[in-house]
Amino acid sequence: MTQLPTATQRKLGLVIDLDTCVGCHACVISCKGWNTENYGAPLSDLDPYGPNPHGTFLNRVHSYEVQPPDLGTGTPAPAQLIHFPKSCLHCDDAPCVTVCPTGASYKRVEDGIVLVNESDCIGCGLCAWACPYGAREKDEVEGVMKKCTLCVDRIYNENLPEVDRTPACVRTCPAGARHFGDLADPDSHVSQLVAERGGMDLMPEMGTKPVNKYLPPRPRDASQREEIDILAPFLEPVAEEPKGFLGWLDRALDALPGGKS
Amino acid sequence: MHPAPSVIIFSTLSGLGFGLLVFLGLGWPAPTGWVAFVFFALAYILAVGGLIASTFHLGRPERALKAFTQWRTSWLSREGVCSVAALLVMAIYGAGLVFFSDRWAVLGWIGAALSLGTVYTTSMIYTSIRAVPRWNNITTPVMFLTLSLAGGALLAGQVTAAIVLLVLGGLAQGAHWLVGDQAFTKAGTTLGTATGLGARGAVRSFEPPHTGTNYLLKEFVYVLGRKHALKLRVIAMILMIVLPVLILLLAPSHLFAAVAVLSHLAGVATARWLFFAEAEHVVGLYYGHRRDVEARQPVQQP
Numbered sequence: 001m002t003q004l005p006t007a008t009q010r011k012l013g014l015v016i017d018l019d020t021c022v023g024c025h026a027c028v029i030s031c032k033g034w035n036t037e038n039y040g041a042p043l044s045d046l047d048p049y050g051p052n053p054h055g056t057f058l059n060r061v062h063s064y065e066v067q068p069p070d071l072g073t074g075t076p077a078p079a080q081l082i083h084f085p086k087s088c089l090h091c092d093d094a095p096c097v098t099v100c101p102t103g104a105s106y107k108r109v110e111d112g113i114v115l116v117n118e119s120d121c122i123g124c125g126l127c128a129w130a131c132p133y134g135a136r137e138k139d140e141v142e143g144v145m146k147k148c149t150l151c152v153d154r155i156y157n158e159n160l161p162e163v164d165r166t167p168a169c170v171r172t173c174p175a176g177a178r179h180f181g182d183l184a185d186p187d188s189h190v191s192q193l194v195a196e197r198g199g200m201d202l203m204p205e206m207g208t209k210p211v212n213k214y215l216p217p218r219p220r221d222a223s224q225r226e227e228i229d230i231l232a233p234f235l236e237p238v239a240e241e242p243k244g245f246l247g248w249l250d251r252a253l254d255a256l257p258g259g260k261s
Numbered sequence: 262m263h264p265a266p267s268v269i270i271f272s273t274l275s276g277l278g279f280g281l282l283v284f285l286g287l288g289w290p291a292p293t294g295w296v297a298f299v300f301f302a303l304a305y306i307l308a309v310g311g312l313i314a315s316t317f318h319l320g321r322p323e324r325a326l327k328a329f330t331q332w333r334t335s336w337l338s339r340e341g342v343c344s345v346a347a348l349l350v351m352a353i354y355g356a357g358l359v360f361f362s363d364r365w366a367v368l369g370w371i372g373a374a375l376s377l378g379t380v381y382t383t384s385m386i387y388t389s390i391r392a393v394p395r396w397n398n399i400t401t402p403v404m405f406l407t408l409s410l411a412g413g414a415l416l417a418g419q420v421t422a423a424i425v426l427l428v429l430g431g432l433a434q435g436a437h438w439l440v441g442d443q444a445f446t447k448a449g450t451t452l453g454t455a456t457g458l459g460a461r462g463a464v465r466s467f468e469p470p471h472t473g474t475n476y477l478l479k480e481f482v483y484v485l486g487r488k489h490a491l492k493l494r495v496i497a498m499i500l501m502i503v504l505p506v507l508i509l510l511l512a513p514s515h516l517f518a519a520v521a522v523l524s525h526l527a528g529v530a531t532a533r534w535l536f537f538a539e540a541e542h543v544v545g546l547y548y549g550h551r552r553d554v555e556a557r558q559p560v561q562q563p
Binding site for chain 1 (some may be wrong): 318322328331333337457461462465470473544547
């Protein structure tokens with residue numbers, strides 16, 4: 001069971017657009033909602049109304065600041081704020097699956113989704129140790145490991161209207177920053193997005209071969225770096241040296257002790 | 262990594278217990294009757310006590326038997342299988358010595374190999390975790406094996422072997438610290454590679470995903486006590502190696518041997534606490550940890 005399949009027929013996964021994500025956390029909430037009410041044990045909250053609320057989430061949104069290097073122009077390029085949703089990447093070489101002692105963790109041959117069979121899980125937490133991305137969390141109430149299921153109970157669910165047969169996070173994203181599809185099919189819209197925009201792996205050096213890809217933010221407009229606005233020339237000072245009364249005042253103040261700077 | 266008491270107790274006691282079983286299996290010493298009973302009882306209390314302690318951190322301990330099934334890929338499962346096999350074989354071998362005053366040598370050798378194998382599988386659980394660079398190198402199994410054998414020799418009363426193995430164990434522990442201190446940087450994982458944004462400039466954690474804590478932070482981003490690491494390393498080394506070796510060299514009597522064993526046990530427990538507390542998991546990067554270390558690295562140019 002915990003032996004990884006040599007190949008999967010499809011590679012269902014997410015493509016997350018870091019250029020478009022606005023960091024609203026709607027995907028976090030819809031994920032929590034759907035996965036609390038549906039497949040598997042609910043995602044528990046501890047001390048939800050007390051001083052130290054915490055709980056289980058399958059998807060969390062970080063925010064990072066990127067400061068581009070000063071390219072010798074003297075003025076540093078503006079820093080960029082990048083919102084960064086992170087959930088299970090459904091790796092081809094998933095280290096969380098092979099370490100599982102009970103066979104509760106597995107990667108599906110038919111679509112590559114990494115799942116936990118909660119009735120076999122002993123909650124030893126070794127899979128969470130093995131995952132470099134922090135994609136697995138132990139539910140403190142249920143005592144079993146929870147992770148993103150890629151909404152396996154939505155994407156094949158014929159009781160739902162066809163438009164809803166995508167993961168809850170993708171369906172809810174108001175910015176259209178999340179895309180769901182088959183990354184093994186080079187003609188799928190997700191594969192094409194990855195090819196066009198240079199989709200990237202997280203921590204490639206860990207050798208996990210993630211299926212999910214991240215689209216890097218597009219470069220900032222040149223106008224932002226060099227010129228503030230096309231109307232800026234109209235706002236240039238009309239006189240470099242003060243004249244008249246202000247000119248006299250300037251000279252008089254300079255003449256006072258300590259006046260000339 | 263969070264230094265869970267259950268796991269520290271397990272690896273300290275079981276390491277010592279299985280180390281003693283290795284020496285009993287090899288016939289050094291080969292007592293019979295009541296003396297054999299005391300030796301085996303001690304080994305089993307340590308080994309089994311440790312194994313029981315290790316189930317305390319499970320979320321669902323009632324399903325622990327399922328952990329014997331996935332030995333093909335999981336070192337944790339292999340450890341379970343190997344430890345039960347070692348305990349069963351050594352129980353038969355021990356019964357021969359205790360009740361029949363007969364040493365079934367082949368059974369002892371098999372039991373010794375399985376006991377050593379159990380310590381090796383334990384060490385490989387940690388070694389195989391690539392996301393914790395400090396553990397993910399050969400010094401981890403070498404350190405676990407030599408320290409287990411050193412403790413076993415100490416308990417088995419093999420003075421010469423104990424002195425040699427204690428020195429080797431000290432060297433292995435030192436190597437684990439030296440290699441481990443460089444391991445995270447050598448692994449090359451930074452917030453830049455974790456986010457894929459490193460080529461664009463210096464990446465800094467601006468805002469965490471939530472104001473409270475979570476399982477990941479509690480389990481993997483343990484930073485308490487690291488500032489005392491150097492002092493604790495010295496204390497661990499003195500208790501674990503220096504004091505027992507001095508006692509064995511200067512006053513090898515039963516009473517002092519007991520002091521040496523207790524000192525060794527306390528030292529190993531301290532070193533094992535550090536083994537967890539000092540280990541950094543790469544997931545901490547996403548939460549802005551190791552910023553001080555990364556600040557000293559040159560920023561990649563695009």
